[in-house]
Amino acid sequence: MTGPTDLPTLPGNRHAGLLDAARQLQDRTVELRRAVHRHPEQGLQLPRTQAAIRAALADLPIELTDGRSTTSLTGVLRGARPGPAILLRADMDALPLTEDTGLEFSSEIDGSMHACGHDTHVAMLASAARLLSERVDDLAGSVVFMFQPGEEGLHGARHMIHEGVLDAAGTRVTRAFGLHTIANSPSGVLQVRGGPMMASADTFSVEVTGRGGHGSAPHDAIDPVPAAAAMVGALQTMVTRRISVFDPAVVSVTRIVAGTTTNIIPETAVLEGTIRTLSETTRSFVREELPKVCEAVGAAHGCRVSAGVDPGYPTTVNDPQVAAEVLALGAEVLGAENAEELTTPIMGAEDFSYVLQRVPGTFAFIGAREPGADPATTEDNHSNRVRFHEPAMAAGVAMYTAFALDALR
Numbered sequence: 001m002t003g004p005t006d007l008p009t010l011p012g013n014r015h016a017g018l019l020d021a022a023r024q025l026q027d028r029t030v031e032l033r034r035a036v037h038r039h040p041e042q043g044l045q046l047p048r049t050q051a052a053i054r055a056a057l058a059d060l061p062i063e064l065t066d067g068r069s070t071t072s073l074t075g076v077l078r079g080a081r082p083g084p085a086i087l088l089r090a091d092m093d094a095l096p097l098t099e100d101t102g103l104e105f106s107s108e109i110d111g112s113m114h115a116c117g118h119d120t121h122v123a124m125l126a127s128a129a130r131l132l133s134e135r136v137d138d139l140a141g142s143v144v145f146m147f148q149p150g151e152e153g154l155h156g157a158r159h160m161i162h163e164g165v166l167d168a169a170g171t172r173v174t175r176a177f178g179l180h181t182i183a184n185s186p187s188g189v190l191q192v193r194g195g196p197m198m199a200s201a202d203t204f205s206v207e208v209t210g211r212g213g214h215g216s217a218p219h220d221a222i223d224p225v226p227a228a229a230a231m232v233g234a235l236q237t238m239v240t241r242r243i244s245v246f247d248p249a250v251v252s253v254t255r256i257v258a259g260t261t262t263n264i265i266p267e268t269a270v271l272e273g274t275i276r277t278l279s280e281t282t283r284s285f286v287r288e289e290l291p292k293v294c295e296a297v298g299a300a301h302g303c304r305v306s307a308g309v310d311p312g313y314p315t316t317v318n319d320p321q322v323a324a325e326v327l328a329l330g331a332e333v334l335g336a337e338n339a340e341e342l343t344t345p346i347m348g349a350e351d352f353s354y355v356l357q358r359v360p361g362t363f364a365f366i367g368a369r370e371p372g373a374d375p376a377t378t379e380d381n382h383s384n385r386v387r388f389h390e391p392a393m394a395a396g397v398a399m400y401t402a403f404a405l406d407a408l409r
Contacts, residue, residue, distance in 0.1 A: 014409075015333050015402045018131075022397035025127045029393050032056050033123035034105040040094030040112040040119070044070040044150040044159065049092050049122070053147050056126045060133040062145070065168065072160050073147040074168045077132055079139025079408055085169035086407045087144040087176040087359065088128065088400050089352060090121035091151035097384040116381050117181035117368065117388055122147065124179065124393050128400035135401075141408040142169035146355075153312070157351040166358060175322060176361030177403045178352040179396050181388055184380045185367030188395040190330035192364035193342040194320030199250070199276040200283050201312040201349030206231065206294045209304040212267040221265040225258050227301035228269040231294050232256075238293050242285075249286050250276040250347055276347045278315055287311070316353040319360040326362050326403065333402045334395055366399070368392040 022029075032052065041049050050071040054064060062075040099106045099113040107113045129145055146165050150156025166173050185191060208228045213221025232253045243249050251273065258269035275290070277283040291307035298305035330339030342365075352363050368388040369378055379386040 015329070015405065018333055018402055019394060019398045021131055022127065022394040022401070025130060025397065026391070026394055028130070029123045029127040029397060030390050032126055033119050033390065033393065036092070036119040036122055037114050038105050038108050040107050040109055040114045042094050042096060042112055042152070044154050044156060046071045046092055046149045050147070053092070053122060053126060057129055060129060061136070062129060062133065067160065068163055070149050070156060070159050072149055072156065072163070072165075074160070074165050075129060075145035075147070076169050077129065077136065077139070077143040077145070078169070079141050079143075080137045081140040083139070083141025083408055084174040085142040085144055085171050086404055087146055087166065087173040087355070087361070088125055088404060089146040089148060089176065089178040089355065090125035091118045091148045091156065092122045093118055093149050093152055093156070095152060095382065100384045101387055103387065113384060115384060115386050116152070117183065118151065120181045120368070120388055120393050120396070121179060124396035125400055127397040128404075131397065131401045132404055135405065138405055139408045143404045143408070144168045144173055151351050155313075155351055155354075157354040161354060161358070166355070173359055175407050176355050176359045177326065177400065178355070178361075178363045179399060180350070180363070180365050181368040181392065181396065182365045182381065183386045183388055184369050184375055184378045185365060187367050187369055187371055187389040187392040188334065188338055189367040190327075190334055190339045190364055190395065190399060191342050191367065192318065192323050192326050192330070192362060193345070194318050194323035196278040196315050196345045197318045197342075197363050198316035198345060198350045198353070199278055199347045200315045202275040202283070202287060202309050203312060204273055204275060204290055204307065204309045206271040206305060206307040208269045208271070208298055209306075210267060210302065213265045215263040215265055218265060222302045223265050224269040224303050225266070227298050227303045228256060228258065228271055230301065231271060231297045234293050234297050235290065238289060242289070243282055247279050247282045248277070249282050250274075251286065251290070275309065276349070278345055280315065283315070313349040313351045314353045314357065316350045316363050317356055318362040319356070322360055323362040325406070326364055326399075329402050329406060330399060333398050338395070364399070366392055366396045
């Protein structure tokens with residue numbers, strides 16, 4: 001179906017033209033993204049990335065504060081009228097991978113790569129800061145920009161919360177919004193849901209101790225290997241028979257280490273893995289029961305067992321009302337065909353969860369798959385060959401901006 005292209009703006013579309021404004025900043029957005037991509041930094045100390053963001057925001061009326069324990073960067077933009085404060089977040093750390101994309105702006109640092117799209121998050125939020133700075137007269141309140149290191153397992157959000165990012169504007173933020181580009185979702189499409197959005201992520205380690213011996217005489221030894229193997233099955237039985245399918249858990253044994261050669265029964269075997277859940281109730285149950293299951297199986301085999309769970313990120317839980325508002329904003333700003341409600345959570349984890357434990361808000365995805373690419377063969381986030389469709393960043397810039405304008409109107 002075709003029709004006129006000069007139709008007037010529909011009544012009630014408060015953010016008409018915002019996506020076009022974001023696209024007009026695309027060269028600037030791409031420039032920052034590629035600069036950060038070329039020089040990825042891992043962990044909590046990212047001085048070069050922090051400096052690049054500072055330079056990108058230097059000409060804007062934004063109050064910038066460096067982190068004390070990390071190289072985080074917090075910005076505050078104060079609107080023309082008084083009102084509440086809201087928070088927009090972008091993480092900025094890379095992964096320990098050697099890039100194999102062949103891109104002209106590939107990582108210049110061996111063993112380090114922006115394979116999760118955090119470079120795009122930085123660039124999108126910086127350009128959103130620019131659009132909002134041009135619209136301070138439309139803001140009744142303040143915008144806090146949270147540029148966060150250490151998302152990849154190092155609890156960077158907790159460091160920033162401890163140092164006061166939620167109160168950076170002088171009053172506690174009342175809403176929070178985070179975005180994440182997804183390499184294998186359609187380019188420029190917003191995806192969000194109320195309630196659990198991403199899983200918690202804990203790790204576990206189990207050491208099984210028996211008595212070593214000769215491989216030809218297992219009766220003279222206490223073999224920890226069959227005990228460890230039995231634990232793998234027992235843990236899956238625990239998940240499928242003791243946990244409700246309506247509040248699920250994933251327990252994956254991802255590493256088993258035992259033995260040194262073919263004719264020696266080892267003294268010890270070690271199992272390690274991950275636990276993913278969508279509620280604190282199920283999370284607590286698994287963390288308590290997993291050691292008990294392993295100890296009981298070990299005892300049945302005559303082995304001693306030492307089992308422990310290392311807590312990681314909690315479940316990322318979106319406020320249902322804020323998620324619904326973001327979905328409606330997405331339809332308004334990006335078009336109804338580019339705003340989707342996710343039917344199920346994603347079992348990956350995210351430390352924006354710490355912010356959402358304290359502030360009503362939502363976390364959402366922006367698709368960045370190359371148009372025409374086959375989803376079955378497209379490299380996903382955390383692959384050293386992953387590519388992100390850069391035009392999708394304009395959708396992220398527009399959504400960050402629209403969220404702030406809507407919350408502080």
